[in-house]
Amino acid sequence: MLSVLLTSGIANGLLYGLIALGVVVLSKAANAVNFSQGDLMAVGGFVSYSVISAAGLGPAAAIVAVLVVSVVAGIASFLILRPLMKTEHVMSLLIATIGLSFLVKGLIRLIWGGQGDYLAVPPLVQGPPLILFGGNVIIPLQYLVMMAGAAVIILLFAAFFRFTRLGLFMRSVADNPRAAQIVGIPTQLVLCSAMVLSITVTAIAGFLLAPATLIFPDMGFALFLKGFAAAIIGGINSLPGAIVGGILLGVCEVMVSGYVSSSAQELSAFVLIFVALIFFPRGIFGARKTRSV
Amino acid sequence: MARPRNQERLIINKKFAFLAGLFLSTLMPTVGSAQAPGVTEDTIKIGTYGPITGPYFAFGRLTMNGMEALFADVNEAGGINGRQIELVRVDDQCDPAGAISAVRRLIFNEEVFAIVGGSCSNGVLAAKEDIVESGIPYINFAAASNKISAPKEDNIFTSMLTSNLESALQAQYLADVGATSVAVVAQHDAWGRDRHETLIPALEEKGIEVVADEELSMESNDATAQVLRIQSAQPDAVVLLSYPKPASIFLRDSARLGFSSTFIGTSVIPDPVAFYEQVAVPGATDNFVTISPSRHPVDSEEAAEWREKLVSAFPDDTPHSYNLYGITAGELTVAALEAAGEDLTRESFIAALDQVNALETTFGPGTLDCSTHQCLQSAAWIKRNSDGVAEVVGTSELD
Numbered sequence: 001m002l003s004v005l006l007t008s009g010i011a012n013g014l015l016y017g018l019i020a021l022g023v024v025v026l027s028k029a030a031n032a033v034n035f036s037q038g039d040l041m042a043v044g045g046f047v048s049y050s051v052i053s054a055a056g057l058g059p060a061a062a063i064v065a066v067l068v069v070s071v072v073a074g075i076a077s078f079l080i081l082r083p084l085m086k087t088e089h090v091m092s093l094l095i096a097t098i099g100l101s102f103l104v105k106g107l108i109r110l111i112w113g114g115q116g117d118y119l120a121v122p123p124l125v126q127g128p129p130l131i132l133f134g135g136n137v138i139i140p141l142q143y144l145v146m147m148a149g150a151a152v153i154i155l156l157f158a159a160f161f162r163f164t165r166l167g168l169f170m171r172s173v174a175d176n177p178r179a180a181q182i183v184g185i186p187t188q189l190v191l192c193s194a195m196v197l198s199i200t201v202t203a204i205a206g207f208l209l210a211p212a213t214l215i216f217p218d219m220g221f222a223l224f225l226k227g228f229a230a231a232i233i234g235g236i237n238s239l240p241g242a243i244v245g246g247i248l249l250g251v252c253e254v255m256v257s258g259y260v261s262s263s264a265q266e267l268s269a270f271v272l273i274f275v276a277l278i279f280f281p282r283g284i285f286g287a288r289k290t291r292s293v
Numbered sequence: 294m295a296r297p298r299n300q301e302r303l304i305i306n307k308k309f310a311f312l313a314g315l316f317l318s319t320l321m322p323t324v325g326s327a328q329a330p331g332v333t334e335d336t337i338k339i340g341t342y343g344p345i346t347g348p349y350f351a352f353g354r355l356t357m358n359g360m361e362a363l364f365a366d367v368n369e370a371g372g373i374n375g376r377q378i379e380l381v382r383v384d385d386q387c388d389p390a391g392a393i394s395a396v397r398r399l400i401f402n403e404e405v406f407a408i409v410g411g412s413c414s415n416g417v418l419a420a421k422e423d424i425v426e427s428g429i430p431y432i433n434f435a436a437a438s439n440k441i442s443a444p445k446e447d448n449i450f451t452s453m454l455t456s457n458l459e460s461a462l463q464a465q466y467l468a469d470v471g472a473t474s475v476a477v478v479a480q481h482d483a484w485g486r487d488r489h490e491t492l493i494p495a496l497e498e499k500g501i502e503v504v505a506d507e508e509l510s511m512e513s514n515d516a517t518a519q520v521l522r523i524q525s526a527q528p529d530a531v532v533l534l535s536y537p538k539p540a541s542i543f544l545r546d547s548a549r550l551g552f553s554s555t556f557i558g559t560s561v562i563p564d565p566v567a568f569y570e571q572v573a574v575p576g577a578t579d580n581f582v583t584i585s586p587s588r589h590p591v592d593s594e595e596a597a598e599w600r601e602k603l604v605s606a607f608p609d610d611t612p613h614s615y616n617l618y619g620i621t622a623g624e625l626t627v628a629a630l631e632a633a634g635e636d637l638t639r640e641s642f643i644a645a646l647d648q649v650n651a652l653e654t655t656f657g658p659g660t661l662d663c664s665t666h667q668c669l670q671s672a673a674w675i676k677r678n679s680d681g682v683a684e685v686v687g688t689s690e691l692d
Contacts, residue, residue, distance in 0.1 A: 001521050001525065004517060004521060004550065005517060005518060005521065008515060008517035008518075012514070012515055053573075117348065117537060117538065118537070118538050118541070118571065119571075120541065120545075120570075120571055120572060120573035121573070122573050122574070123545075123549070123574060126574075126575075128551060129549070129550065129551060140549045140550060141549075142549055209514065212514070212515070212545075213514035213515065213542060213545075214538055214541055214542060214571070216538070219514075222512045223514070254515070254517060254518050257518035257519070258517075258518035258521060258522065261508075262507040262508045262509065262518055262519050262522065263481065263508040265508070265510075265513070265518070266510060266512070
């Protein structure tokens with residue numbers, strides 16, 4: 001039981017972590033929170049449905065479609081929100097993203113509505129669970145795929161920030177936007193890239209989650225809250241913190257549900273946030289702000 | 294300037310004539326419909342409400358379609374005592390505030406003779422006070438809460454399987470198939486609690502032990518923990534007191550973890566074939582049996598005639614189990630209208646409903662008996678067979 005619960009917790013936690021990565025990237029680059037992020041994750045799930053279930057194509061085609069749609073959605077979101085992406089418009093930007101959230105939900109209903117209360121994407125892999133160490137460790141295949149997919153995205157993410165020019169620009173803007181602008185870094189390009197990256201990583205989480213659950217237009221907000229909570233637990237400006245926060249949240253939920261009571265599952269996430277913030281007010285990996293004179 | 298006396302008198306006369314006309318015009322409809330509101334020499338106006346648009350439209354619009362198709366048949370055959378049935382539909386979008394205003398509109402604006410409708414329990418419960426106070430005959434056709442018709446009110450009847458009776462029938466079915474231990478998975482909102490509170494005592498009464506009692510919320514995306522806890526308890530069967538989404542997630546995770554048992558559904562999952570397609574994992578619903586207030590599935594041969602009528606009358610809506618619930622409610626209404634006789638009043642209609650006993654309907658699993666005002670006291674058990682077709686595997690009636 002422990003191994004299955006752990007695998008399930010880590011698999012779900014990695015997906016929360018991917019959503020949290022999206023939150024952190026946008027927060028670092030633009031000091032903004034995008035409330036439509038969860039709905040764009042749902043878009044990832046619905047695009048997967050169209051490609052895999054409706055068109056009968058494979059997961060590779062689905063991921064390409066998700067990437068294309070999320071890049072387009074990212075650029076469109078940036079163009080819509082650009083006038084508000086300034087320090088003095090923080091609240092307006094927040095409200096605008098809530099509006100965007102309703103718009104995306106409406107678009108989902110328009111495109112995929114009328115086919116049932118919810119839709120199902122078939123599992124990416126089928127078969128009996130993987131049994132290791134003489135039955136002491138049991139890992140369902142779907143969780144393995146989710147974990148592997150999330151791990152690949154995280155590695156690509158890390159490589160992007162470490163080795164690409166755009167990644168370095170984004171880190172510079174995150175560290176000191178004014179200095180980055182002075183040395184000629186194109187901040188608008190960086191903000192647009194942050195928006196696209198944030199939405200892409202979240203939409204991929206939707207692609208990975210869809211075969212494990214069921215998809216419906218309103219699914220995004222609850223999952224966005226989990227991702228946001230993971231980002232807070234890990235430290236809102238820490239990329240590794242987002243992943244750790246997500247895993248902690250996922251494992252906590254499933255362990256409490258498995259060993260305490262399934263009625264406490266939803267509550268456990270909030271208790272974890274509460275406890276984490278008491279001991280780590282800036283999140284587990286949150287950097288203390290220092291000022292040199 | 295002073296007005297001439299003659300002109301003043303003329304104005305007074307005109308005012309008097311206007312008021313007299315107004316008074317007489319208010320009397321006219323009453324004189325025309327001597328029996329009751331909504332009844333004329335050649336029509337009976339029946340009101341219905343429920344979600345017609347929005348995400349829950351199936352519960353309302355499709356049930357209304359079934360009832361309207363039945364009324365069309367009755368009208369074509371000459372109506373009831375020479376009167377044609379007129380159906381007035383009002384949309385409440387499954388919203389309690391919408392239900393209150395729909396009921397008030399039907400009673401006061403449309404002045405219907407009776408209401409046959411209500412699809413969402415929260416809405417019907419919100420409007421119940423207005424229904425009771427007005428004394429209008431009311432037949433609930435799709436909402437399942439026990440609290441709608443219990444405690445018994447003079448003017449409220451239900452042709453839908455109520456939550457308490459559904460729980461009792463689930464317990465009876467489990468006893469009939471020899472289950473001695475069960476696990477329960479419930480969503481703990483008002484809908485789920487309503488059923489949970491009645492199922493547990495019903496199981497105890499039948500001597501069936503509840504070995505696991507788990508919660509799975511509507512928001513859950515994963516049921517691994519619930520499946521593992523139930524798997525370790527080794528129950529003979531699992532009762533899923535949930536809407537289709539949590540039930541699907543539970544069955545998908547059960548298949549993924551290799552857990553197999555007999556899974557029992559509720560009446561909100563009336564079509565096991567559609568449910569199989571929604572679960573989308575081969576084999577996951579092989580042992581899934583669901584309870585239904587209809588003895589024939591909508592795609593069965595027995596329902597073919599009605600399917601044709603529905604498609605012809607409502608080409609935009611696919612035939613659905615909810616159509617059949619509307620037909621049952623319509624048949625109950627028609628039987629009581631006929632029994633009430635030519636001098637139709639609300640009181641005589643309510644008295645006729647009270648007298649309904651052993652009424653055969655096209656789709657009711659057993660006969661209707663309205664002595665408790667909860668007229669449907671039987672259920673059918675439906676599963677998807679190996680050919681992919683919905684099949685009735687049994688019926689249960691309360692002892």
